[in-house]
Amino acid sequence: MAARLLVRDTGKPLSQALGEVNATSMRVKYLASIAQDTLKPQEVRSRGTMTELILREPLGIVANISAWNYPYFVGSNVWAAALLAGNAVLYKPSEYCPGTASFVADLWRMAGLPDGFFQVMSETRQAGQFIIQEADVDAICFTGSVATGRIIAATAAPRMIKLQLELGGKDPAYVCDDVADITQVAQALADGAFYNAGQSCCSVERIYVHEKVYDTFVEAFVQEVNSFQVGSEWDASTYLGPLCLPSQPAFLRRQVDDAISKGAKVVTKKIPCLTPRHFVPTVLIDVDHSMDIMREESFGPVIGIQKVHSDAESVALMDDTTYGLTASVYTDDKQRALSILGQLKTGTAYWNACDRVSPYLPWSGRRDSGIGATLSHIGILSMTHPRAYHLNSPTVS
Known part of the structure; x- marks a missing residue:
């Protein structure tokens, strides 16, 4: 079912669609396996009565404007890390592959994810414009062209929210x-x-x-x-x-x-x-x-x-x-x-390799290829705010 939706929406050969489905499953399982250790409080120093800690807190609502070339694969780069870090996800699929987004939402419902934590927006461009300009979100993560990425960056800048752009390459x-x-x-x-x-x-x-x-x-x-x-x-x-x-x-x-x-x-x-x-x-x-x-x-x-x-x-x-x-x-x-x-x-x-992505390593670009990183523990951390704690225990006289 998942692979056939992918073929119908994108024109991807069935054998490669099956490969994307299997790879996405493996990617999500790996990120889930490291999330707890990645997000646990980190004690960085303890001296005398003072302890210094870093705690990670969810960003809030993460808008995930995804791509059409690998709807499951690319989408999961954001929504898997965002959900594991405790965020809600507002998922806007490409206008060319709406079916795959609904399928992912159904999977999360069947898995028992609480209502409202994974919501699918319309695939239309108007929906994308609403997210960028008006939606009450705490982060915007976009995968797509450099031209659109520039528009999103310029439009979202006055809102002072987190922006992550996964753009093109040559x-x-x-x-x-x-x-x-x-x-x-x-x-x-x-x-x-x-x-x-x-x-x-x-x-x-x-x-x-x-x-x-x-x-x-x-x-x-x-x-x-x-x-x-x-x-x-x-x-x-x-x-x-x-x-x-x-x-x-x-x-x-x-x-x-x-x-x-x-x-x-x-x-x-x-x-x-x-x-x-x-x-x-x-x-x-x-x-x-x-x-x-x-x-x-x-x-x-x-x-x-x-x-x-x-x-x-x-x-x-x-x-x-x-x-x-x-x-x-x-x-x-x-x-x-x-x-x-x-x-x-x-x-x-x-x-001696090419065209390879690993969930164990961060995925990021330089220059026009983007801002921020997905995958690995770095991708999970990118879906959080760090909070610094200075904890001074009272001395007992």
Whole structure:
């Protein structure tokens, strides 16, 4: 039921919808397992008769304006931590996936959550505007585009309430010249770029490859992408289904056309689009940073691969962005990876991995990728106010 609602609302292939449901369940269970220890009073110092404590208190009512690409997964980043910390949640789903929100509300009711602690707003934009401008809430947590995030930040600023923004990314990956198994790396990055049709904030959106392994990598990468099954979201064999937003195929076509007009080449096979909402997986080479496809978030099954001549050049290009969500380095040398990653402005750094989220670690962005953090104990603490206690015991004469 949960997975089928997801397929219906988003167009996500059924196999990937099942994956999201299972991963969300695991995420919530983990956060629940650490909540009590995370929220317990912390004695930071005791000297003589004076004891100093930090206690955590709920924010109050947390407005959760969620996204359409992973309705369960992304929504749970906020509502799980908020509820565990003792808050009430006002949940506003995306206009593209209202069914999933009602399903989550039903689950909480069946679980025995007291009435009023998880309320679902209308999915309309008017509901979102009401939350930002007028609703009596103590925090606003938004997941979505940078443009909308800026509007929310500007509108909510006079209210002086907590604001958490999980925004976009233009996530880079760099393949070094010492990688022993290029095919394995190409397969991993192809999945990182095209899983969920590239509709993830942490999807790999641009790849830089050292010149010594560039040709071999491109050949292996294109071979892997060409093997992806494009089809109906209900077909068990489908890897790439339709895009969720009806307007997204035209946006992606403009990015690809811009790149081609500036000298880029499409190297993937040409196949017909099954529906107006499908977009065939597209890989471009001979790209550079004059092209939108290497600068602006795509959020779809397209990617550019650029040749570089050194680690220094890769660092300069990877950091030539307004975003800072994730970055990946593929190399057989751990210290080399850490050196490169340490120079980047990014919230999450991967060595020989990509497009990965763990509830054990915080999820945060730098620059235009957002404000605040979710997941891990840090995500739970972000749903609280700290209260400082100075406790001076009376001396007994």
